[in-house]
Amino acid sequence: MLNALPRRNPLRAPGPVLALLVLVLLPTMVACQSSSFDGLIQGSKSASPTDSRPVVSGPRTPPPPTYAVNPVPRPAPPPLTQVDPPQPAEPETTVVSGADDGSIRVALLLPLTGPNGPVGKALLNAAQMALFSFADEKFRLLTHDTRGTPEGAAEAAQLAVGDGAQLILGPLLSSSVQGAAPVARAAGVRVIAFSSDRSVAGDGVFTLGFLPRAQVDRVIGFARGRGVQRFAALAPDNPYGRTVLDAFRAAVIGAGGEIARVELYNPDAADFSAVVRDMADYEFRRATLLEQRKELEGKEDEVSKAALARLETLQTMGDLPYDALLVADGGKRLQAVAALLPFYDIDPKKVRMLGTGQWDEPGIGAEPALVGGWYAAPPPGPRAAFEKEYSDTYGDMPPRLATIAYDATALAAVLAQLPGPDRFTSDLIANANGFAGRDGIFRFLPGGTSERGLAVLQVRQRDAVVIDRAPATFQALSN
Numbered sequence: 001m002l003n004a005l006p007r008r009n010p011l012r013a014p015g016p017v018l019a020l021l022v023l024v025l026l027p028t029m030v031a032c033q034s035s036s037f038d039g040l041i042q043g044s045k046s047a048s049p050t051d052s053r054p055v056v057s058g059p060r061t062p063p064p065p066t067y068a069v070n071p072v073p074r075p076a077p078p079p080l081t082q083v084d085p086p087q088p089a090e091p092e093t094t095v096v097s098g099a100d101d102g103s104i105r106v107a108l109l110l111p112l113t114g115p116n117g118p119v120g121k122a123l124l125n126a127a128q129m130a131l132f133s134f135a136d137e138k139f140r141l142l143t144h145d146t147r148g149t150p151e152g153a154a155e156a157a158q159l160a161v162g163d164g165a166q167l168i169l170g171p172l173l174s175s176s177v178q179g180a181a182p183v184a185r186a187a188g189v190r191v192i193a194f195s196s197d198r199s200v201a202g203d204g205v206f207t208l209g210f211l212p213r214a215q216v217d218r219v220i221g222f223a224r225g226r227g228v229q230r231f232a233a234l235a236p237d238n239p240y241g242r243t244v245l246d247a248f249r250a251a252v253i254g255a256g257g258e259i260a261r262v263e264l265y266n267p268d269a270a271d272f273s274a275v276v277r278d279m280a281d282y283e284f285r286r287a288t289l290l291e292q293r294k295e296l297e298g299k300e301d302e303v304s305k306a307a308l309a310r311l312e313t314l315q316t317m318g319d320l321p322y323d324a325l326l327v328a329d330g331g332k333r334l335q336a337v338a339a340l341l342p343f344y345d346i347d348p349k350k351v352r353m354l355g356t357g358q359w360d361e362p363g364i365g366a367e368p369a370l371v372g373g374w375y376a377a378p379p380p381g382p383r384a385a386f387e388k389e390y391s392d393t394y395g396d397m398p399p400r401l402a403t404i405a406y407d408a409t410a411l412a413a414v415l416a417q418l419p420g421p422d423r424f425t426s427d428l429i430a431n432a433n434g435f436a437g438r439d440g441i442f443r444f445l446p447g448g449t450s451e452r453g454l455a456v457l458q459v460r461q462r463d464a465v466v467i468d469r470a471p472a473t474f475q476a477l478s479n
Contacts, residue, residue, distance in 0.1 A: 103140045104416040104423065107160030108409070109170035109180060111148035120148075120172065122398050123194070123405035126390065127169070130406045134413035141409070146171045150179030157183035165189060167415075167424040169408045172401070174200050181205050190424050192412070194404045201448030206429055208404050208442070208450050210378075212240065213247040215357045216326070218376035218454045220251035222468055228324045228352060230260045234279055234337065235328035236267035244328040244356060260322035265337075267329075272337050273344075279325070280344040285316035316345040325351050330358025338369040348372060353459075360400065365461045376454045378403075378439035379470040386438040407437035433474060440470045 108127055110120035124143065131141055142163050144156035153176035160168055161183060168184050171177050174197035184191045185204050193200060196209030220231070233248045235241035245262060252259050265275040277283065325346065327337060334355075342348065346369075353373030360377035364370060383403055390398040415423050422428075434443030434451075441453040456468035 102138060104138050105140045105142055105163060105165045106167045106169060106409075106412045106416065107142040107144060107157075107163070107165035108405075109144050109146050109153060109156045109160065109168060109176070110405075111152075111172055111176070112143075112145040114148035116148045116172065119399050119401065120145075122402050123170075123172065125394050126386075126398060126402040126406040127409040129389065129393065130409035131413060134410045136413075136417055139413050139416050146173075146176045146180070148173060148176065150175045153177070153179035154183055156180065161187040161189060167192070167412055169405070169412060170194050177205065177207075190426060190429060192408050192429070194401065194408070198449045203448070204426065206444045206448045206450065208408055208444075209401075210357050210404075210439075210452070211449060212244045212328075212356055213250075214452055214454060215376040216244060216247040216328075217251045217254075219326075219354050219356075219374055219456060220248070220257070221255055222374065222376070222456045223324050223352065223354060224255040224257055228257065230258045230322040231324050231326065231354075232259075232261040232263075232279065232320075232322035233326040233328065234263050234265070234275070235326075236333065237264040238267050241267070241328055244326075248326055248328075267333060272333075273340060276337065276340040276344050276346070280316075280341075280346045281318075281320065282316060282344045285318045285345065288316070288318050320346065320351060323352060324354050326354040326356075328356050328358070330356075330361060334358065334370075335367050338367040341369045355459075359459070360457075360464075362463075364464060365459045370459050371461055373459045374456055374467070375459070375464075376456055378452060379455045379466065380457070380464075382438045382440065403438040407435075407439065407442070410437065411435060441472065441474065443474060 108124065110123050111117060112120045112124065127141065131139070135141070142160055142165055144159050146153040146156045153171045153173075156171075157168060157180035166189065168180065168189055168191045170193060171180055172194045174195040177191070177193045177195050177197075177200040181191060181200065181204075189204075191205045193205055193207050194209055195207050196211055198207060198211055198213070201207045223231075231248070231252045233245055235244050235248075241264060245264070248262070249259060261279065263275050263279050265272055325341075327334060329337060338353075341353075348369050348371070353370055355370070355373055355375030357375070357377050359370070359373070359375040386403055386406060387397060390402065411429075412424075415428060418428070430444040430446055432443065434441050436442075439452065440455070443451050445451055451474070453471040453474070455466045455470040457464040458467045
């Protein structure tokens with residue numbers, strides 16, 4: 001296991017149990033080395049305004065060793081190469097050295113400019129954190145800006161291949177992956193993309209993004225195991241929502257449950273009242289209540305009076321045809337939809353709320369209707385350590401996707417230390433035993449999509465707590 005860095009390193013994980021990355025089964029792997037630095041990743045020294053190349057620096061003293069599975073002793077490596085983030089005015093930057101210098105080159109394709117520039121730069125920060133913790137002196141990370149467009153991604157991939165990249169990490173957007181993939185395939189270079197669109201995977205392209213299908217399978221399976229039989233779903237009418245609904249139907253049927261109702265809504269709508277009213281059968285249930293009240297109002301016996309008094313406190317009458325409702329959205333839309341659920345008498349005390357990975361955000365319990373709900377997501381422990389590490393280094397919290405760039409870079413750096421010329425083959429990348437990273441265990445399937453070990457969490461008022469742990473190995477997941 002790759003242990004945490006020593007305390008003096010600002011990129012150190014908080015304890016040895018929270019390993020930065022573990023290759024579960026690579027018995028020939030050499031022992032990896034970590035490095036310690038006097039300053040932060042983007043420390044006091046920065047690139048000169050007239051120099052388009054990133055600053056390269058490293059530690060002055062040999063770092064202490066950390067270990068992989070079945071470690072092979074080796075001396076401490078020379079100082080680690082550092083790649084600083086590119087300046088916004090110079091989006092395409094690389095570590096420049098001769099093609100015959102014996103280096104192992106990996107390209108990182110990110111949207112460093114354009115609308116997704118802030119996210120791209122945060123992913124670059126995360127990649128640098130992994131670089132300093134795992135890479136040896138031969139590893140070179142080549143950074144290229146995709147500009148968030150398919151054309152920009154294709155150009156970035158061409159530059160990466162021309163620079164001798166043996167593996168490409170990224171791009172982030174599915175359209176950018178589609179732009180870069182033909183270039184990489186023509187050169188025989190594998191791609192570990194950050195997209196969550198499974199349609200871009202395959203033929204040398206692997207996707208490390210969080211796939212909705214896995215999240216839906218996990219939470220539906222957990223709910224069925226807790227006795228939930230009848231399911232409903234509410235999702236935005238967009239590619240993500242339709243993907244979730246396809247997964248929902250397959251998961252419920254596969255788990256032996258019943259699909260009671262499915263509703264789509266316009267994600268651009270200003271008001272979601274109409275679709276929630278339909279989901280609640282509100283008109284029918286309201287009419288049933290009013291009719292029952294009318295029948296009781298003319299009766300004078302005590303039983304009728306007591307029944308009428310009880311009905312006065314109700315908004316509708318009659319149970320809903322489902323035991324659990326999957327709300328497949330996040331952010332402000334989720335809050336807006338969730339606020340309407342009790343208003344139209346979808347009672348969270350009677351109907352279990354279920355969610356996808358989009359629920360995995362701080363403050364999810366601020367909406368009372370979601371408190372008690374279940375959703376599937378990576379285990380929060382390793383990610384919490386990463387977030388603290390990132391915040392201590394860069395001064396702000398990373399976006400949710402930053403762990404993907406970290407894990408991909410760490411994986412590339414560790415694979416780069418394998419002996420022999422073929423370090424980034426599909427067989428090595430798609431190791432069936434998988435890897436353990438900042439979002440728990442993951443592995444790539446032969447078709448190029450990723451599989452993760454997910455936990456089930458329950459929403460509380462101030463946070464979410466794990467109620468069903470993520471598996472520690474894929475053997476446990478298959479049992």
